Amino acid sequence: MQLVLEKRAERSNTIALISPLIAIGLTIVTMTILFAILGKNPLLALQAYFIAPLTDGYSLQEIAVKATPLVMIAIGLSLCYLANAWNIGAEGQFLIGAVAGSWIAVKTQGTDAGVWVLPAMLVLAAAAGALYALIPAICKVKFGASEILTSLMLVYVADLLLDYLVRGPWRDPNGFNFPTTAEFDPVATVPLLIEGGRLHLGSIIALLVVAAAAVLLGRTIKGFEIRVVGAAPRAARFGGFNSNQLILLTFAISGALAGLAGIIEVAGPVGHLQPGISPGYGFTAIIVAFLGRLNPIGILIAGLFLALTFIGGEQAQIAMKIPLDVTKVFQGILLFYVLACDSLILYRFKLVFPNRQVARGAG
Amino acid sequence: MELVEAIVLSVLAASTPLLIAATGELVTERSGVLNLGVEGMMIVGAACGFGGAWLTGSIFVGALFGIVAGTLMSLIFALMALGLAVNQVATGLALTILGVGLSGLIGAGFVGERITPAAHLHIPGLTDVPLVGRVLFGEDAFVYFSLALIIGVWWFLYRTRAGLILRACGDNHVSAHALGYPVLRIRTLAVMFGGACAGLAGAYLPLAYTPFFIPGMTAGRGWIALALVVFASWRPGRLVIGAYLFGAVTILQLHAQGWGVGIPSQFMSALPYLATVIVLVLLSRARTGGSTAPAALGTVFVPDR
Numbered sequence: 022m023q024l025v026l027e028k029r030a031e032r033s034n035t036i037a038l039i040s041p042l043i044a045i046g047l048t049i050v051t052m053t054i055l056f057a058i059l060g061k062n063p064l065l066a067l068q069a070y071f072i073a074p075l076t077d078g079y080s081l082q083e084i085a086v087k088a089t090p091l092v093m094i095a096i097g098l099s100l101c102y103l104a105n106a107w108n109i110g111a112e113g114q115f116l117i118g119a120v121a122g123s124w125i126a127v128k129t130q131g132t133d134a135g136v137w138v139l140p141a142m143l144v145l146a147a148a149a150g151a152l153y154a155l156i157p158a159i160c161k162v163k164f165g166a167s168e169i170l171t172s173l174m175l176v177y178v179a180d181l182l183l184d185y186l187v188r189g190p191w192r193d194p195n196g197f198n199f200p201t202t203a204e205f206d207p208v209a210t211v212p213l214l215i216e217g218g219r220l221h222l223g224s225i226i227a228l229l230v231v232a233a234a235a236v237l238l239g240r241t242i243k244g245f246e247i248r249v250v251g252a253a254p255r256a257a258r259f260g261g262f263n264s265n266q267l268i269l270l271t272f273a274i275s276g277a278l279a280g281l282a283g284i285i286e287v288a289g290p291v292g293h294l295q296p297g298i299s300p301g302y303g304f305t306a307i308i309v310a311f312l313g314r315l316n317p318i319g320i321l322i323a324g325l326f327l328a329l330t331f332i333g334g335e336q337a338q339i340a341m342k343i344p345l346d347v348t349k350v351f352q353g354i355l356l357f358y359v360l361a362c363d364s365l366i367l368y369r370f371k372l373v374f375p376n377r378q379v380a381r382g383a384g
Numbered sequence: 385m386e387l388v389e390a391i392v393l394s395v396l397a398a399s400t401p402l403l404i405a406a407t408g409e410l411v412t413e414r415s416g417v418l419n420l421g422v423e424g425m426m427i428v429g430a431a432c433g434f435g436g437a438w439l440t441g442s443i444f445v446g447a448l449f450g451i452v453a454g455t456l457m458s459l460i461f462a463l464m465a466l467g468l469a470v471n472q473v474a475t476g477l478a479l480t481i482l483g484v485g486l487s488g489l490i491g492a493g494f495v496g497e498r499i500t501p502a503a504h505l506h507i508p509g510l511t512d513v514p515l516v517g518r519v520l521f522g523e524d525a526f527v528y529f530s531l532a533l534i535i536g537v538w539w540f541l542y543r544t545r546a547g548l549i550l551r552a553c554g555d556n557h558v559s560a561h562a563l564g565y566p567v568l569r570i571r572t573l574a575v576m577f578g579g580a581c582a583g584l585a586g587a588y589l590p591l592a593y594t595p596f597f598i599p600g601m602t603a604g605r606g607w608i609a610l611a612l613v614v615f616a617s618w619r620p621g622r623l624v625i626g627a628y629l630f631g632a633v634t635i636l637q638l639h640a641q642g643w644g645v646g647i648p649s650q651f652m653s654a655l656p657y658l659a660t661v662i663v664l665v666l667l668s669r670a671r672t673g674g675s676t677a678p679a680a681l682g683t684v685f686v687p688d689r
Contacts, residue, residue, distance in 0.1 A: 024467065025687075026468070026469055107473055109477060156661075157661075160664070160668075164665045164666075164668045164669040166665045166668040166669075167611075167614060167664060167668075169473065170610060170614070170664060171661045171664055171665075173604075173607050174661050175657070177654065177657040178654045178657050181651070181653050182650065185650035185651065188650075189648060304481060307481075308478075311474060344489055344492055345488075346485045346486075346599075347485070348485070349482075349488065350482060350486055352481060353484075353486075356474075356477070356482075357460070357464060357475075357478050360468075360470040360474050361464060361468050363470070364468040364470050367469075368468075368686070
């Protein structure tokens with residue numbers, strides 16, 4: 022008996038819609054087994070992961086706060102992936118954005134600089150993220166170097182640069198030698214939406230980014246070019262689309278969004294620059310992009326769902342002593358199922374019995 | 385002179401995991417499959433390898449655990465990328481994300497524990513020869529094994545019929561299929577070999593390089609191994625040179641930090657990663673007149689029946 026794939030005559034739209042749901046369902050089944058192996062009550066663990074965070078206002082705000090960087094980065098990545106350009110270094114672009122924006126915050130600290138500080142930080146962070154993302158993009162179009170490897174290598178470089186700055190020149194002199202900058206001034210901080218809450222202006226910016234991406238992809242020629250270059254490179258060449266230019270463009274956009282997300286995280290929920298500002302947002306955003314089927318609205322929903330797993334993971338750790346790494350395992354398994362289910366859009370599975378009659382109707 | 389000897393010894397040690405992982409990936413890629421999950425398979429191999437050695441007290445059992453763990457991880461990849469024809473880039477990324485989480489989960493039990501690292505060869509007389517003695521006759525078994533492995537792979541790829549068939553799958557899967565070769569089965573075996581090597585390379589780190597396990601201890605070595613395969617133009621001979629060059633960069637920056645060169649340590653630590661980027665750019669640029677990559681690398685193959 023053998024499982025084989027058979028190409029569908031045309032892509033199945035029904036499965037395209039429900040495949041993320043199948044993937045989530047399969048992931049939850051797998052997690053139930055994993056919890057049981059770890060000796061935890063699976064029902065209580067699932068409740069801590071997926072239900073408990075939805076039941077109080079603080080956690081709900083926290084989900085939106087966590088989803089903000091995920092959605093912003095994933096929107097940028099989706100443009101790259103649609104154009105078949107593999108930016109997997111968003112984590113580095115996120116960190117570089119955080120560093121560049123923090124530079125203004127650190128340099129204006131204690132001066133009576135005006136309200137221009139935060140906007141300047143956001144602009145500089147986006148520009149720095151875009152430039153950092155352009156390094157692998159230029160290496161790709163000019164020299165043909167694999168953008169996958171170069172963009173990833175630059176993550177480690179960005180991480181070390183941030184580490185150097187907060188341990189060296191930018192360290193808070195009153196910080197008891199902890200590797201962190203001083204707390205940012207109020208003018209260098211992303212304002213909260215609700216007094217005393219957690220939700221901040223960054224979430225609004227993330228929603229605007231989603232809307233802008235939806236317009237770009239659905240209503241503009243550039244968006245059309247991005248989709249064609251990725252889906253049908255030959256057709257794109259006949260159409261006269263410049264694929265190199267689109268690689269540069271999508272990398273720059275995704276770098277800018279990752280950089281923006283970086284400074285919003287630092288000047289918002291964190292409040293100062295320090296190592297470990299990202300629990301792997303740049304990598305989790307890859308999952309968000311695929312789970313959202315590279316579609317802006319899908320990414321918004323997927324970002325909220327992945328944020329839920331971050332918050333749920335923390336609560337499960339506190340309440341049930343479930344290790345935080347379970348969240349990463351969960352995210353990895355989810356991405357596998359998402360990709361596997363996506364395969365159903367183009368293929369149908371069939372069981373074949375060699376030397377016997379062909380069996381039909383499996384899957 | 386003692387210092388030179390110490391440096392050469394540590395370069396060999398630092399290069400060995402890169403060489404083993406890259407050897408496995410070279411075979412995988414030669415069959416036409418791009419498995420970007422090397423980092424994930426390595427880190428799981430490191431956690432399981434340490435666990436095995438810690439539980440049994442045997443380095444050999446630890447190495448076996450690492451190999452089995454890497455192979456199992458690669459089977460997930462094979463099922464997805466070959467069985468279900470999923471995009472190989474995305475699957476490889478998923479494997480790395482999963483591997484990082486799994487290794488943390490597996491390794492949580494023995495963070496902070498120590499083992500006796502792998503013994504070094506000692507042949508009385510030969511090992512004591514000044515200068516070259518320890519370098520040639522005083523390494524741990526992994527170092528010798530890695531060299532035997534790459535020679536074996538060279539012989540297999542270029543001197544056996546099976547190796548020729550494997551390369552045929554990597555260059556033109558449609559033709560290989562038409563000639564009646566089981567492309568997917570051959571590729572699955574190549575992916576498993578890559579996984580076994582990555583697992584062993586990961587296990588080398590806590591078994592011989594540092595005698596303890598810390599989460600994330602592979603620190604991007606899996607990705608550097610991937611870059612090495614590109615550096616080597618998919619040829620085993622060049623892979624050895626590349627691995628030792630990268631090992632040298634890693635060690636020299638460590639020594640430079642020790643000598644107190646007036647450069648912040650973080651910049652020195654960034655060197656191996658920057659070197660990877662620069663080497664990739666220079667090599668891709670020098671390669672005029674077509675790529676040396678296997679022609680079918682990373683493409684999906686669904687046999688028609």
